[in-house]
Each structure stands twice: as structure tokens, then as C-alpha cells.
Amino acid sequence: MKKWYAVIGDPIAHSLSPYMHETWFKENGVDAAYIPVHVEPAELEKSFSALKTLGVSGFNITLPHKEAILPLLDRLDDTASIMGAVNTVAFDGGQYIGYNTDGxxxxxxxxxxxxxxxxxxxxxxxxxxxxxxxxxxxxxxxxxxxxxxxxxxxxxxxxxxxxxxxxxxxxxxxxxxxxxxxxxxxxxxxxxxxxxxxxxxxxxxxxxxxxxxxxxxxxxxxxxxxxxxxxxxxxVGMFVYQGAIAFEKWTGIKPDTEKMKESITNKLGGQYVNK
CATH class of the missing domain: 3.40.50.720 (NAD(P)-binding Rossmann-like Domain)
Incomplete structure (x- = not known):
């Protein structure tokens, strides 16, 4: 069965996570899909239940759910537990485990x-x-x-x-x-x-x-x-690096971050020059 991943948030239309992870899947020959899911705060528990029922293999979390998701997960890694916030979830050993790759x-x-x-x-x-x-x-x-x-x-x-x-x-x-x-x-x-x-x-x-x-x-x-x-x-740098850490947790593969920083910046109509 083809694996699939997601990003949840409110708002979510602005997110380039689907573009980034879909690109990395293709570059690394991973047969998987990645979709954005708009989840309003009041619908978080119901939406997470639906994601599990549909067999999501992992997902990213953006505003405003990074703290609210905590009690819904089976387990937190040490970093997420200490930080009290989660931005990445992986399905491993029958459990949905929360991580924090933002920092x-x-x-x-x-x-x-x-x-x-x-x-x-x-x-x-x-x-x-x-x-x-x-x-x-x-x-x-x-x-x-x-x-x-x-x-x-x-x-x-x-x-x-x-x-x-x-x-x-x-x-x-x-x-x-x-x-x-x-x-x-x-x-x-x-x-x-x-x-x-x-x-x-x-x-x-x-x-x-x-x-x-x-x-x-x-x-x-x-x-x-x-x-x-x-x-x-x-x-851009934070977005790409945190995404790369999540991608590696899901697939065991380290993606090309430098190429992605340039790609994301060009997609947004600029140049990756911080000065």
C-alpha cells in the first residue's frame, strides 16, 4: 500500500510543505504522497482520528496545533516532551510519536x-x-x-x-x-x-x-x-532544515537541503540571499 503523509494547520493554503516533500519523494525514489489538510482548532481531535483511520504514515503540524496535539499522541520523544510542542508525527511500531524539529x-x-x-x-x-x-x-x-x-x-x-x-x-x-x-x-x-x-x-x-x-x-x-x-x-532555511529532519525520520533518507532552499526561494519569486 502506498504511504501518504500530510501537513495540518489553520491556515494551510500558504504551506509549501507538500511541494517540498513531494519533490524529495521523487528525487529519492520514494513511492509516497503528501497532502495539505485544513484543520480548524475545534476539529483537531476529530481530524486526527480521521487521519489515523485513513492510515496516514506521518504528518507535519503548523499553527495553531503544535501544543494542542500533545494529548492526542501515543508518545513523545524527549525533545518534544521537554519543549511541550510537536511539529512532526511519525507512525512507528503501531504508535503515533511526536517530535519537534522546529528548533x-x-x-x-x-x-x-x-x-x-x-x-x-x-x-x-x-x-x-x-x-x-x-x-x-x-x-x-x-x-x-x-x-x-x-x-x-x-x-x-x-x-x-x-x-x-x-x-x-x-x-x-x-x-x-x-x-x-x-x-x-x-x-x-x-x-x-x-x-x-x-x-x-x-x-x-x-x-x-x-x-x-x-x-x-x-x-x-x-x-x-x-x-x-x-x-x-x-x-526558508528553518523551513527546509526542519522538513529534512522530519523526512529522514519518516524515510531514513537525508534529502538535498541546499537545492531545496534555492527551489523554494525561486518558487516564491526571490533569491536565497539573507543580508
């Missing part, structure tokens, strides 16, 4: 830029992606990580979990110049007409401004950071 995917993309572990890091947001990234940053050796979120309580919870520092968005705006790396993890920016997650007036020229969104390639956050003289890092 490692982001860190791989960040190390492609000239960055020092001594830099102070600000993570904007405290959702599932932010959790994965914050934990991965600490594991990679970044010791000074601050979390800013619209709901301060969630920032406090995440900061406590990763031994970081929680600050308000207002404090983050005021102290933005102290940070060498600023990471935007919220959904603000999926549409070019959306507002900025925080004011960028005090950002330090030469710092790295990263946005995990990859479509559009340049979010309002990145455009403003570039105007302020920052190095910018869009979400």
Missing part, C-alpha cells in the same frame, strides 16, 4: 550566518515554534535568551522552562538595541499588510533579525530591520 531547523539556519554564542537573543512570541527555538538555542550554547510575548504570563512560563528571561513587549521595544539576535516567531507577517510585532526603532544596526515566516520572503519585520541596517534571515 534544530532554526538553529541550523542561524549558524549559516556569522553569529556568536555570546550574543544576547530575543525571542518574540511564546507559542509552539517559540518553545522549540528557545530550547534549541539553549542546547546550542546561547546562554542569554529573553522571551517577549503579548501575554506576559506565557512569556514567563516559557522563560522559566528554558532558564531564560521574560520581558514585556514594551520593555523589549525599549531595550531592543541590547540584542544581537532578534527572532520573530508569531504569525504577524503572513500577510504583507499586517502590522509589526513590536516597534523596531531601537534595533541595533548590524544585529541579526530573523523571521520564521517564509512566505512572503520578506515580512514587514524583515523589511523594517533591513532599513535599520540589520542582517536579515527569513524562514
Amino acid at each position: 534544530d531547523g532554526f538553529v541550523q539556519s542561524l549558524f549559516a550566518a556569522p553569529v556568536s554564542l555570546s550574543e544576547k537573543v530575543l525571542v518574540i512570541g511564546a507559542g509552539g515554534a517559540a518553545r522549540g527555538i528557545a530550547f534549541a538555542l539553549k542546547r546550542a550554547g546561547f546562554s542569554d535568551v529573553s522571551i517577549a510575548n503579548r501575554t506576559f504570563r506565557r512569556a514567563e512560563e516559557l522563560a522559566q522552562d528554558v532558564s531564560g528571561t521574560a520581558i514585556t513587549l514594551q520593555q523589549a521595544e525599549k531595550e531592543l538595541g541590547q540584542y544581537g539576535v532578534i527572532i520573530q516567531t508569531t504569525s504577524v507577517g503572513l500577510s504583507k499588510d499586517q502590522a509589526l510585532p513590536i516597534s523596531m526603532e531601537n534595533i541595533k544596526p548590524g544585529s541579526i533579525a530573523a523571521d520564521i515566516i517564509y512566505n512572503p520572503l520578506e515580512t514587514p519585520f524583515l523589511l523594517k530591520a533591513k532599513e535599520q541596517g540589520c542582517m536579515t534571515l527569513n524562514g
Whole structure:
């Protein structure tokens, strides 16, 4: 029976995961399919039950389900359990097992830029992606990580979990110049007409401004950071690297990430140049 995989989220139409994984299946001679599935929050449990009934071999999870999916899975790997968020599920040994590849995917993309572990890091947001990234940053050796979120309580919870520092968005705006790396993890920016997650007036020229969104390639956050003289890092690298980790878990094959980064960027009408 032909295996099939999926990505679930709300919204989901913007996702290029189907293109990426279908391409890798073809390049590596894997007889499998990959489809997008729009799942609203209220329908998550019912939709997951349907996926299992239809025999899904694995799936990716995007906003807003990365934390809500946890109690529905049979088991979590250590990383997902510690992070409290899942973005990849694999069917193995009769169980649906949750993993988190977001953080490692982001860190791989960040190390492609000239960055020092001594830099102070600000993570904007405290959702599932932010959790994965914050934990991965600490594991990679970044010791000074601050979390800013619209709901301060969630920032406090995440900061406590990763031994970081929680600050308000207002404090983050005021102290933005102290940070060498600023990471935007919220959904603000999926549409070019959306507002900025925080004011960028005090950002330090030469710092790295990263946005995990990859479509559009340049979010309002990145455009403003570039105007302020920052190095910018869009979400293409994270998207491809986290997808490659998931692909390897499903198939045992390491796909071509460099070729895919170029392909995804060209598909979005740009060039893979973060500067």
C-alpha cells in the first residue's frame, strides 16, 4: 500500500510543505504522497482520528496545533516532551510519536550566518515554534535568551522552562538595541499588510533579525530591520532544515537541503540571499 503523509494547520493554503516533500519523494525514489489538510482548532481531535483511520504514515503540524496535539499522541520523544510542542508525527511500531524539529531547523539556519554564542537573543512570541527555538538555542550554547510575548504570563512560563528571561513587549521595544539576535516567531507577517510585532526603532544596526515566516520572503519585520541596517534571515532555511529532519525520520533518507532552499526561494519569486 502506498504511504501518504500530510501537513495540518489553520491556515494551510500558504504551506509549501507538500511541494517540498513531494519533490524529495521523487528525487529519492520514494513511492509516497503528501497532502495539505485544513484543520480548524475545534476539529483537531476529530481530524486526527480521521487521519489515523485513513492510515496516514506521518504528518507535519503548523499553527495553531503544535501544543494542542500533545494529548492526542501515543508518545513523545524527549525533545518534544521537554519543549511541550510537536511539529512532526511519525507512525512507528503501531504508535503515533511526536517530535519537534522546529528548533534544530532554526538553529541550523542561524549558524549559516556569522553569529556568536555570546550574543544576547530575543525571542518574540511564546507559542509552539517559540518553545522549540528557545530550547534549541539553549542546547546550542546561547546562554542569554529573553522571551517577549503579548501575554506576559506565557512569556514567563516559557522563560522559566528554558532558564531564560521574560520581558514585556514594551520593555523589549525599549531595550531592543541590547540584542544581537532578534527572532520573530508569531504569525504577524503572513500577510504583507499586517502590522509589526513590536516597534523596531531601537534595533541595533548590524544585529541579526530573523523571521520564521517564509512566505512572503520578506515580512514587514524583515523589511523594517533591513532599513535599520540589520542582517536579515527569513524562514526558508528553518523551513527546509526542519522538513529534512522530519523526512529522514519518516524515510531514513537525508534529502538535498541546499537545492531545496534555492527551489523554494525561486518558487516564491526571490533569491536565497539573507543580508
